[in-house]
Amino acid sequence: MRIFDPHIHMTSRTTDDYEAMYAAGVRAVVEPAFWLGQPRSGVESFIDYFDALLGWERFRAAQFGIAHHCTIALNPKEANDPRCAPVLDLLPRYLAKDGVVAVGEVGFDSMTPEEEKAFARQLEMAGEHGLPALVHTPHQDKLAGTRRTLELVVESGLAPEMVVVDHLNEVTVDVVDDAGCWVGFSIYPDTKMDPDRMVAILQRRGLDKVLVNSAADWGRSDPLTTAATGRAMLAAGFSDDDVDKVLWRNPVEFYGQSGRLLLEAPDADTTATFEGNSLLRGERA
Amino acid sequence: MTTPLTPASGALLQARIEQVRRDPASIRTVFPALAREVAREDGVRVAVLEALGETLAADGPRLLAEVRDLYRHGDADERRSVLLALHRLPVGDDARDLVDDGLRTNDTRLVAAALGPYGARVLDDASWRQAVLKCLFTGVPLSAVHALDDRVDADLIAMVSAFADERTAAGREIPADARTLLDRNVPQES
Numbered sequence: 001m002r003i004f005d006p007h008i009h010m011t012s013r014t015t016d017d018y019e020a021m022y023a024a025g026v027r028a029v030v031e032p033a034f035w036l037g038q039p040r041s042g043v044e045s046f047i048d049y050f051d052a053l054l055g056w057e058r059f060r061a062a063q064f065g066i067a068h069h070c071t072i073a074l075n076p077k078e079a080n081d082p083r084c085a086p087v088l089d090l091l092p093r094y095l096a097k098d099g100v101v102a103v104g105e106v107g108f109d110s111m112t113p114e115e116e117k118a119f120a121r122q123l124e125m126a127g128e129h130g131l132p133a134l135v136h137t138p139h140q141d142k143l144a145g146t147r148r149t150l151e152l153v154v155e156s157g158l159a160p161e162m163v164v165v166d167h168l169n170e171v172t173v174d175v176v177d178d179a180g181c182w183v184g185f186s187i188y189p190d191t192k193m194d195p196d197r198m199v200a201i202l203q204r205r206g207l208d209k210v211l212v213n214s215a216a217d218w219g220r221s222d223p224l225t226t227a228a229t230g231r232a233m234l235a236a237g238f239s240d241d242d243v244d245k246v247l248w249r250n251p252v253e254f255y256g257q258s259g260r261l262l263l264e265a266p267d268a269d270t271t272a273t274f275e276g277n278s279l280l281r282g283e284r285a
Numbered sequence: 286m287t288t289p290l291t292p293a294s295g296a297l298l299q300a301r302i303e304q305v306r307r308d309p310a311s312i313r314t315v316f317p318a319l320a321r322e323v324a325r326e327d328g329v330r331v332a333v334l335e336a337l338g339e340t341l342a343a344d345g346p347r348l349l350a351e352v353r354d355l356y357r358h359g360d361a362d363e364r365r366s367v368l369l370a371l372h373r374l375p376v377g378d379d380a381r382d383l384v385d386d387g388l389r390t391n392d393t394r395l396v397a398a399a400l401g402p403y404g405a406r407v408l409d410d411a412s413w414r415q416a417v418l419k420c421l422f423t424g425v426p427l428s429a430v431h432a433l434d435d436r437v438d439a440d441l442i443a444m445v446s447a448f449a450d451e452r453t454a455a456g457r458e459i460p461a462d463a464r465t466l467l468d469r470n471v472p473q474e475s
Contacts, residue, residue: 054360059392093358096317260321 001025001230001243006251007032007134007166007186007213008223010057010068011049017216017223018064024227028067028263030255031057032105032134035077037218046074046087050094058099067263069255071104071134079118080110088121095129099262101255102126104134105166108145111138116152123156131258132162134184137172146172150179164211164254169193173201177209182254186215187225195225195232202233207245211254290324298323302336309340309351316355317363330366331373338374349376356383365394371403381407388416396420397429405431414441420462421448427462434469442470 003026010018010031021029031053040046053070061068072094078084094100103126106119126133135153138145146165153163165176166184169192176183185201186192198212216223230243255261290298301319305312316333323329334352341348352374356367368387371380384407387399400416408416417430418441427433445466449459 051360055364056361056390056392059361059394093313093317096314097360098317098320098362099360 001227001240001247002027003226003230003247004028004030004251005213005223005226006030006164006211006255007184007215009034009215009217010061011036011052012218013216013223015060015064018061018066021223022064022066024224025230026066026223026226028069028251028261029061030069030071030101030134030251032071032102033073034075034105034136034217039081040078040084042083043087043090046084047090054094054097054099069099069101069260069262071102072100073104073106073122073134074118075105076107076109076115076119076136076138080112080114085114085118088118091122091125092129095125095131098260100131101258101260102132102134102164103129105136106133107136107149108138109136111141111145111148116148119149120152120156123152123158126162127156127158131260132164132254133158135163135165137165137167139167142167142169143172143175146175150175150181153179153181161209162257166211166213167192167215170197170201173205177205182209182211184211184213186213187229188215189220189222189225195229198229199232199236199238202238202246203236207242207250209250209254210246211251212246287326287328288324290329294323298329298332302333305333305336306340309337309347312337312351312355317359320362325362327362327366327369330363331370334367334370335373338370338376342375345375345377345379348374349379352376352380353383356386361392361395365398368395368398368403369401372401372406378407384408385412388412388419391423393423393425396423397425400425400430402431405436410436410438410440414438414444417441418444418448421445421460424460427466433466437466437470442467 003024005026008029008031010029033050033053050072058068072091074084074087095103103122106122108115108119123133135149137149149165153160160180164182164184167186168176168183173183185198187195187198212226212229214223214225215221226247230247233243252261301315305315312333316330319329319333337351338348352367356364359367368383384399384404387395390396396419413436420427420430445463449463449467452459
């Protein structure tokens, strides 16, 4: 089973997780920029975070044979803090970079006017940079938030197939399907969605335009729920090819729209990576 | 470059170099896009940095500000290319802060690039020795250290020797590069 986890916050995870993920078949991930639990107090804090996503975390993942990508955005929760909102002006510098495969996570947390303003502006930026958008849906008032999300996507002029609306469930999936966006599901140990409920949704609506992720972060979560979902699919009668489509080809198709995927397999051997990769390529004798 | 550019990529690189010569500030958006537009090679980014250096040779402060900005806002690949290009740029010894930054990371690609010709030139002996020792700790091959044999001294050998003793005491293996260095530079009995 080869797995591309399209939404996981590796910054919060340990090297044990990286080893277990590789053993389970994970070879690529996307780490969306999000809230760190502890609120940030200014723009510089975001910059260091973005640099870490593009630098240190990509390097760390490569040590374990996993290709690491990220998405960059001002998250909805911190869009409400006037000390943080100016980071929007610095985003274009990051949205130009390789390995930045979408704008995200954007969307709503508490459905405030500030959130809506940052959300709409960042959907525009996705269009300006030819990037897909990864949209977080709120934990509370989820259906209303999802509907308003879809209205903003239409207003932005972004093609629906360039948008994934994430953290969906049985109640919110149909409106997103009807809008033509990609549907995203976060499989959690005890909230959001579990592998068997996920399989039931796949049986009902099919395997196109769906992303399954662990969304593992600093909270109670499990980086191996993608693999668990693959096993649940097989147990329910789906084929190996079906699992490959959902857990690998779909994320490659969605994020591939950015033209910025870095899927040439990183070498798990640090020395080989170091010498075989491009360190010495700058030297022109 | 490790692999020759295709004619189309070569032409695009030339166009980007000319663009930066005409409008040096355009490097801010040109530089991060070079890997996907031209080739994923440090040599491509280094070539554009050299063009920037030639264009702004008469305005040192502006060149230094532009290079620092590219490093500050660069991803790890871009930062490595800046470090690899520094000795080809007319910035004197004033970009040492970038070398120090690269050495503070634990990213072996940056540590190695920081110990290229520019790092060899600007680092004082104490910092340089610590950097070489860091290579042994983090697994950067000493072949990445520019002019290692010219600069190795008794103090470095003493440090590496102590490092080897610690490894031995812990029942851990001594890195092959450390052994080689010690074998070639037997400490003098005093």
